Amino acid sequence: MxxxxxxxxxxxxxxxxxxxxxxxxxxxxxxxxxxxxxxxxxxxxxxxxxxxxxxxxxxxxxxxxxxxxxxxxxxxxxxxxxxxxxxxxxxxxxxxxxxxxxxxxxxxxxxxxxxxxxxxxxxxxxxxxxxxxxxxxxxxxxxxxxxxxxxxxxxxxxxxxxxxxxxxxxxxxxxxxxxxxxxxxxxxxxxxxxxxxxxxxxxxxxxxxxxxxxxxxxxxxxxxxxxxxxxxxxxxxxxxxxxxxxxxxxxxxxxxxxxxxxxxREEPKTYSKIADLPPAKYNIGSKVTNSIVASGCIINGTVESSVLFKKAFVGKNCVIRNSIILDDVYIGDNSHIENCIVESKSTLRPNSYYCGEGEVQVVCEQFERYML
Structure with a gap:
């Protein structure tokens, strides 16, 4: 060249x-x-x-x-x-x-x-x-x-x-x-x-x-x-x-x-740094439709029309809809996330509710996840 x-x-x-x-x-x-x-x-x-x-x-x-x-x-x-x-x-x-x-x-x-x-x-x-x-x-x-x-x-x-x-x-x-x-x-x-x-x-x-x-x-x-x-x-x-x-x-x-x-899929391909992570895990009771779920994720709830990046955790009875969940996010049980971008390493407590009205909401929560 x-x-x-x-x-x-x-x-x-x-x-x-x-x-x-x-x-x-x-x-x-x-x-x-x-x-x-x-x-x-x-x-x-x-x-x-x-x-x-x-x-x-x-x-x-x-x-x-x-x-x-x-x-x-x-x-x-x-x-x-x-x-x-x-x-x-x-x-x-x-x-x-x-x-x-x-x-x-x-x-x-x-x-x-x-x-x-x-x-x-x-x-x-x-x-x-x-x-x-x-x-x-x-x-x-x-x-x-x-x-x-x-x-x-x-x-x-x-x-x-x-x-x-x-x-x-x-x-x-x-x-x-x-x-x-x-x-x-x-x-x-x-x-x-x-x-x-x-x-x-x-x-x-x-x-x-x-x-x-x-x-x-x-x-x-x-x-x-x-x-x-x-x-x-x-x-x-x-x-x-x-x-x-x-x-x-x-x-x-x-x-x-x-x-x-x-x-x-189409050539030429797009390349990125590879993380050594296991495939995404879908536990009993999870449901995922029209979404991208990256490696290292654990899904226990419902994910619809969303993009989940690496190591995201979705708790039981959660609903994630029309949202972007960035790397290493923990979402507690019974939470509802809609029309949002959740910042990486955020920890959302159980029973959380976030919904972007009119425009996308950016969510940044840094609770101590191991105390939940």
Missing amino acids: KAIGIILAGGSNHRMKELTRKRAIPAMPVGGSFRCIDFALSAMSNSHIQTVAVLTQYNARSLNEHLNSSKWWDFGRKQGGLYLFTPTVTADNQDWYRGTADSIYQNIDFLKKHHEPYVIISSGDLVYKMDFNKLLEYHIEKQADITVVCKDMPAQTDVSRFGVIRMNEEFRIVDFEEKPLQAHSNTISAGIYVFRRRQLIEMLERSAEENRYDLVQDIIVRYRDVKRVYGYKHKEYWANIADTQDYFKTNMEFLKQGIRNYFF
């Missing part, structure tokens, strides 16, 4: 509420057995990108633990590999990453010491599959300086929180507005970009000299009329996790057979 990869995984987001108090969004569990960052890592591995850097910053411990071995994504090579970069205080720099462009600039030696002609950059909070070889072929065919992967959203979608793009007949980007008050297109940036490596280095150095720190606003948008910037339409599944509603919807979509087969 003629490209190196960069995954941006360091941003904070208050719209995820309690869910990002102890982890970054790229470390959020997805689909029963994945972390959000697994999709970008798998796409790069499946596209034979051998050298990938992950830039972390906010609440990075959980993410660092997940990435402590590169073998799960087949990056454990003598040539290339998986690099993990966090902000570093040096004699020349005392700052944390001040933006996406600054995070790459502070690790610009990674770009300079490699010789691949292209760089593929992906956000770490996306759920998708992509063949980056086809993306790079398109980039070369168009003789582009920058290629932005974009996605046509359904007409009723609120696109005001995305970067909104307009292209001409040749797919050259003529307008790129980040989070517009009023959108004039339903085509959005998917958070994946291709740059020529040497040119990216030049633009990053110039932006740093001018105290500009954002990859989209200060490089892509700013150079839109100067450089050859093209859009590449991604027509397969794509989701961005930016708030609790996005997170809930994305996990619920894994209950659809087509989406589930796309990620679980």
Whole structure:
């Protein structure tokens, strides 16, 4: 592969509420057995990108633990590999990453010491599959300086929180507005970009000299009329996790057979760190319908249209409906959970009742489970 990869995984987001108090969004569990960052890592591995850097910053411990071995994504090579970069205080720099462009600039030696002609950059909070070889072929065919992967959203979608793009007949980007008050297109940036490596280095150095720190606003948008910037339409599944509603919807979509087969069964596969846990156990009296139940779970009650992550315990006579139960949650007997996201390691007392009204409720309870 003629490209190196960069995954941006360091941003904070208050719209995820309690869910990002102890982890970054790229470390959020997805689909029963994945972390959000697994999709970008798998796409790069499946596209034979051998050298990938992950830039972390906010609440990075959980993410660092997940990435402590590169073998799960087949990056454990003598040539290339998986690099993990966090902000570093040096004699020349005392700052944390001040933006996406600054995070790459502070690790610009990674770009300079490699010789691949292209760089593929992906956000770490996306759920998708992509063949980056086809993306790079398109980039070369168009003789582009920058290629932005974009996605046509359904007409009723609120696109005001995305970067909104307009292209001409040749797919050259003529307008790129980040989070517009009023959108004039339903085509959005998917958070994946291709740059020529040497040119990216030049633009990053110039932006740093001018105290500009954002990859989209200060490089892509700013150079839109100067450089050859093209859009590449991604027509397969794509989701961005930016708030609790996005997170809930994305996990619920894994209950659809087509989406589930796309990620679980169809090639190329999505890879993740494997936990050595026993299969889920369904005791007498349990009933599970239209749900994903991960390894290590013990089910004694009723689970309907829900996603249960690893080591969840559901007590007797419980009803779990239309909910997401994260890792290592204990739910006491006779409890009712509906339209909720239960944070990992939570302990819910017997006879608990939680029901999201209007919007999804995030439940965080830290009772001492062994005293119940």
